[in-house]
Amino acid sequence: MSQYQQTALFPEIDEQETAARVRTFFNRDMPRLLNRAGRPIADLTSPRLDTTGAGGGGDGNSQERKLISHLDAVDTYNRVVDAVAETVNLMRDSETYYFHRTLLVDCYIKREREQAEMVKLGMAETPIRLHKRAACVEFAELFDSIKLKKGIDDKAVPSLVIYKKAVDRS
Secondary structure: OOHHHHHHHOOOEOHHHHHHHHHHHHHHHHHHHHHHHOOOHHHHOOOOOOOOOOOOOOOOOHHHHHHHHHHHHHHHHHHHHHHHHHHHHHOOOOHHHOOHHHHHHHHHHOOOOHHHHHHHHOOOHHHHHHHHHHHHHHHHHHHHHHHHHOOOOOOOOOOOOOEOOOOOOO
8 A cells, every 4th residue: 555545545543642532532521421411321331322302493482492402402412422332332342352342441431440451351551551542543433433424513522533644755
């Protein structure tokens, strides 16, 4: 594969920065999304896909417009939670892929201790950190695809993938 094809089709991901963004998403944003959607954390690992939110139109009074706006926002929160759950379910989870889904769910959703994961999966400290980073990158790439599929705008939830800057070699 030539440099152009690699850059155009699969730009190089900054794995460290992408993983940091995913960790921030799960630590800071996910609890708030769940709260605003009125959903339990269990929905991320036992998804209730295709949540129907209320929405609608009309030229009602100010209170009605506020209610409709709130319901539209709740629908968006539910779609994002559903997108996260669908992404987690699509992640690879086998010995070949170093249990990416298990690591993501246990470490970032359930917030289990890294030492417990090391014992559970039979990994040493350095490899588990590398595999957690790879799991975050896999999540970020899949999440972008699922957001697009569910019609979630990047303005609502920006991409979690950070690409390395291309170096001009001319």
